[in-house]
Amino acid sequence: MTGVRNGDRVDLPVPAGTAGESFSVRVSGVSKTFPALRSGAPVVALDTTNLQFEVGRFTSVVGPSGCGKTTLLRMIAGLERPTSGAVTVAGEAVRGPSARTAMVFQAANLLPWKTVRQNVLLAARLRGKVDDRLRERAARLLTTAGLGQFVDSLPHELSGGMQQRAAICRALLVQPEVLLMDEPFGALDAMTREQMGNELTRIWAQNRSTVVFVTHSIPEAVQLSDRVVVMSPRPGRVVGDLLVDLPRPRTPEVLESERARELHHRIRAHFTNLES
Amino acid sequence: MAAPELAAPVEDDPAPEGDVVARVGPRRVRGHWIGIPALGLALLALWQLAGPVFGVASTLIPPPLEVVAAFGELLTSPIFYRHLWVTVQEIVLAFVVGSAAAFLLGVAVVTSRVFEKTVMPYVVALQIVPKIALAPLFLIWLGYGIPSKAVFAGTIVFFPMLVNTVQGLKSLDPNHEEMLVSFGASKRAIFWHGRLPSAAPFVFAGLDIAAVFAITGAVVAEFIGAQAGLGYQLIQFNFQFFTAGTFAVIVLLSVLGWLLHMAVLLAERTVTFWRPAPRRGAAA
């Protein structure tokens, strides 16, 4: 089995097991070029890239704006086809959106005409059947995310951070093997960001799915991840890849330790090297 | 005369008591509730006096009291209810059938590529035809009764409703669409959970236009050829120089329009409850 705890998965289609596979996501020789628009040359969003994401690991991808991070996630999610190369999830080639993955977008993307609860249940409903157990789990998730009193509120009645938390609950509820997160806290202030990061890792620790987490923020990457992948400016390439061997939970003491500071500097160094 | 007295405003005391900013809201509301009826009454009074003071013939502009009398006369005459009933049927038929047909065609156009490519060009071409020019034809084809009026008004209702429906069904935020796709939504699921609700505000805007167009259409169609209906009666009154009667019918048609508008508004508030209130207090 993959090491993903999917014990109470019965309410959703159970994907075929992938015995012996230690990589959940493989990105092999993948590049993406967008055809030229009116303004001349085609855009190489992602240069030929090889990346593996290990089962049950929390991996962050950091890189400057426009280096193809979103494009990479979209290809893993099956929302975009690579120009070359192949993406596999749990050993299967990605051909379209799959029940193995779930995406948390840069914006919360809650449907304004559905309550928080309906929004969170919708994803699960689209992928399978909604029964009482699922409803119960949704309620628990929302409570954990601090939205217990807002389950029947409409998205416009929530703050940006609350909406993003609901979007994360939506993705967690379908219990994906791979959770793809595209700067989910990008629109939040530093304090809320850190707090939500803590909540996220706490929930993730209960059900270690493979996480690919895109961010601009080096502290955030260090706070959350087991591993950080650093990308170059466009056309994006992997220029750094390091393990974050800090103990969990990542308390303030851990994050202010010598080791944390060193990791931070090493990630930053990749950026500064690129500029020179 | 009495110019010095007019200099001192009486109706809206502008004396700022302390914090002016805090009082802006309530003051505006008060002006709203007092101002509108006050202005209305003033205009009515002016209108009532226009005849005797400026010598306007009552066959041109009947004074309001005469219109009220004509209105009373209408409401007590049984034949009037026959006319009213005819026009109401025409309006409701045109409104319901015209907008329902437009909505369904809109759905077909948005959900089927083939439909959009083959049918839409004809619809666009038909839209250019001045509808009023069709009214005499409908008379030949369908006779002088209700059907020709309903069909004519229905065609007028149809096009704005179609345009709004199509625009609305295409207004789904692409990010929301992608979210639905990422969770494996089928075309049908995207329609039910995304496109249809996102179209609701547009559809109701279309219905609001449709309400006005249905009434205009029915009345105009009756002008062109009818044996019953409020438009027919309006023309009759006009020929008889019973101008107060004409005014009364106009008032009545406006009331019908207002009722239909309120019905649309009520339905809209019920269906699109999820929209944030634009500005609280001002409208309610």
Ligand SMILES: Nc1ncnc2c1ncn2[C@@H]1O[C@H](COP(=O)(O)OP(=O)(O)OP(=O)(O)O)[C@@H](O)[C@H]1O
């Ligand atoms: N659908 C598209 N059509 C054309 N070009 C695109 C498309 N999507 C992305 N691009 C281009 O590909 C490049 C990478 O875009 P991408 O959104 O993946 O960057 P990113 O790393 O996520 O940036 P950011 O951190 O600002 O979100 C950009 O230069 C962008 O202009």
Ligand SMILES: [Mg+2]
């Ligand atoms: Mg991005």
